[in-house]
Amino acid sequence: MTALTEFQRLECTGLWREAPEAQKREVIVSFGDATLVLSEARSQRALTHWSLPAILRLNPGEVPARYAPAADADEELEIEDATMVAAIDKVHTLISARKPHPGRLRGWLMWSALAAVLAVGVLWLPRAIIDHTAEALPFATRQALGRLALEDLERLTGAPCGNVEGTAALTRLRDRMTGTGGETYVLPAPLKRPRMLPGGVLVLPNALIDGQDRPEVAAAAILAAQLAAEDTGPTRAVLRHAGLRATIGLITTGSLSADAVKGYGDVILAGSDWLPRPERLLQRFAEAGISSTPFAYAIDPTGETTLPLIEADPHAKDARPVMTDTDWVALQGICDG
Structure with a gap:
């Protein structure tokens, strides 16, 4: 989905909180094709998958960076690793750059971009998510x-x-x-x-x-x-x-x-x-x-x-x-x- 080959094997540690009242836990954060995979630090058992396009930065410009998997999510993740933060920011930059800008793009470009996104979503992303999930389930x-x-x-x-x-x-x-x-x-x-x-x-x-x-x-x-x-x-x-x-x-x-x-x-x-x-x-x-x-x-x-x-x-x-x-x-x- 992201085509960021330089980050294909990127991992770092982070602090994950499953709910507002829960204690923070140290986790391993792995940068995947379409998701961030959060795993237990000791057993490396996958705890959850976050969709890269849906991740929200809660404190832009601040360190450690704080993220949530969606606007209404209870989970929260803190990351200090600068490379991982840059990788997530680059994904969002690419997604933002590919969004249509009325008045700047001609109609055929807009429809071409939309067709490409739909093709990725329909043909590749669902199977990738399913296969990642199958490997990570306890x-x-x-x-x-x-x-x-x-x-x-x-x-x-x-x-x-x-x-x-x-x-x-x-x-x-x-x-x-x-x-x-x-x-x-x-x-x-x-x-x-x-x-x-x-x-x-x-x-x-x-x-x-x-x-x-x-x-x-x-x-x-x-x-x-x-x-x-x-x-x-x-x-x-x-x-x-x-x-x-x-x-x-x-x-x-x-x-x-x-x-x-x-x-x-x-x-x-x-x-x-x-x-x-x-x-x-x-x-x-x-x-x-x-x-x-x-x-x-x-x-x-x-x-x-x-x-x-x-x-x-x-x-x-x-x-x-x-x-x-x-x-x-x-x-x-x-x-x-």
Whole structure:
């Protein structure tokens, strides 16, 4: 938006106050493409995003400079760093210079400038804001988004399967595969592929468990879903579906309404090309010590589209057990109770 390449990596410290009665907190201020990102000084967790064009200088000419994100905002930020202050001032100078001046610009120039601004606003800025937000959200907020997406998916698949023994076995299988905990659910038809939602919320189709001869299919599905999420970014996908207005609401309020993700379940079910590249899958399977052949035939019974996973199976003869027989029996019956 600003085209200020000299400030692309600019950071400084500042004092941020969330509300008039709140205490000032030291934060890291990062100069982005379209926003100022305020992060905690110790953990570097993003606290809020301020739109650069909307920022107001509360005390022109004074030091430290005081800013607010909007005219009616309660937040306030103090910055002493001269370079950061100059960068913000330059943004506002550029914006002011691009505003139409009646009597000085001809009509065609005015409309050209307006068209350029609209093009930037419509084509680039919304996606930039959404992508920045997806990267900055704390884990708890991402997990809440994952649960909202799951609720919308349940409209089409029905409620997740669950009984005590099966759920416990599923949790142990995910821990064995990923080394990390997380919410994991088994959904009935018509879900056909595993999917990692925001916040590590994992959904598996029952078809990859019930009726399978070996637990390696479910184990491989967990790894495939995790790897696909690394490529696609599940939080970014949900926010792009929700749109810019909902994303801005998430930034300001910290929450997203269920209406914002309405229809995302249809997007999940409609997805087709989801498997990561075979070489990446094979590497992940090799590290986990599991065979890729059962998963390949579960995805395509003919083996034609998954032939690389069959021919280059890293553990065709020496795969390590992924779970006990007792857990496997319990997992197979997760949708029975």
